[in-house]
Amino acid sequence: MRPRMWALLALAALLVIVVAMPGGDPDPADSAAVARGGPDIVSTPEPTPEEAEPTSTPDPAKAARAEASRLTKRGRHADAAAVLAAAGLKQAAARAERRASRALLRSARAALAKGRYARAKRLAVRSRRLHRSGGARAVIADAEAALAAERERRRRERDARTCSSAERRLVRSGAATPPGCEDYAAELAVPEQPDCHPSYEGACLKPDSPDYDCAGGSGNGPDYTGPVRVVGPDEYDLDRDGDGQACET
Numbered sequence: 001m002r003p004r005m006w007a008l009l010a011l012a013a014l015l016v017i018v019v020a021m022p023g024g025d026p027d028p029a030d031s032a033a034v035a036r037g038g039p040d041i042v043s044t045p046e047p048t049p050e051e052a053e054p055t056s057t058p059d060p061a062k063a064a065r066a067e068a069s070r071l072t073k074r075g076r077h078a079d080a081a082a083v084l085a086a087a088g089l090k091q092a093a094a095r096a097e098r099r100a101s102r103a104l105l106r107s108a109r110a111a112l113a114k115g116r117y118a119r120a121k122r123l124a125v126r127s128r129r130l131h132r133s134g135g136a137r138a139v140i141a142d143a144e145a146a147l148a149a150e151r152e153r154r155r156r157e158r159d160a161r162t163c164s165s166a167e168r169r170l171v172r173s174g175a176a177t178p179p180g181c182e183d184y185a186a187e188l189a190v191p192e193q194p195d196c197h198p199s200y201e202g203a204c205l206k207p208d209s210p211d212y213d214c215a216g217g218s219g220n221g222p223d224y225t226g227p228v229r230v231v232g233p234d235e236y237d238l239d240r241d242g243d244g245q246a247c248e249t
Contacts, residue, residue: 060087061087061088061089064083064084064086064089065084065089065092068080068081068083068092068096071083072096072099075103077096077097077103078097078100078104081094081097081130098131100127101128101130101131104124104126104127104136105123105127105133107123108120108123108127108136111123112142112143115146117146117147120143121144156183158180162180163178163180163183163184167180168181168184171184171188195207197209197235198232199234200229200230200246201228202229203226205223205225205236206223210222212236213225213236214226214246225238225246227247228247229244229245
């Protein structure tokens with residue numbers, strides 16, 4: 001019993017000292033903590049979702065411009081214009097469409113110069129859909145003309161392989177020109193150039209003749225010619241006086 005009594009007396013003395021100290025009455029919670037032998041640990045409550053700081057809402061227009069800029073750097077101008085239009089940025093979308101149209105037109109012209117006519121036409125059509133321009137229309141026309149010429153050339157090559165011997169005989173007879181024999185008929189229509197000696201003009205002297213003499217003269221041929229101009233080496237010795245005229249009458 002005595003140890004408990006002494007403990008109660010010590011606690012009473014401690015309370016008297018605390019009450020006597022300046023600062024007012026002791027906090028009952030502190031007294032209870034002292035009685036338990038130590039201070040209470042007070043936990044801080046977590047903030048509720050309502051008390052948390054609100055998150056900022058991203059600006060749709062700013063996000064659209066950022067995405068359009070990223071697409072433009074990758075060369076996807078048409079996609080950039082579509083992103084801006086979807087965000088309601090009409091003026092920015094119109095500018096992006098013009099840039100896309102110019103970029104496509106440059107690519108179309110490059111393809112046309114390289115002979116890639118189908119690609120050139122396809123790019124020019126896309127450019128014209130975004131922004132109508134005379135340049136795109138000209139590329140389309142040139143590409144279509146080149147494609148038509150290419151198709152015609154291939155058709156002629158295909159038809160030329162189908163022009164049979166019998167059909168060629170028909171062309172040579174002049175009776176008709178069957179389909180596929182147009183090129184052969186055109187070749188026949190070109191007159192053959194005679195094979196003449198290059199040193200003489202005004203008459204066609206055979207280059208393989210052993211000798212020419214002036215017609216009506218004393219020479220013995222075997223071939224004869226009338227008046228000619230000597231424009232090269234006089235192999236047949238026709239221009240006796242060297243004035244460039246031979247077999248003059």
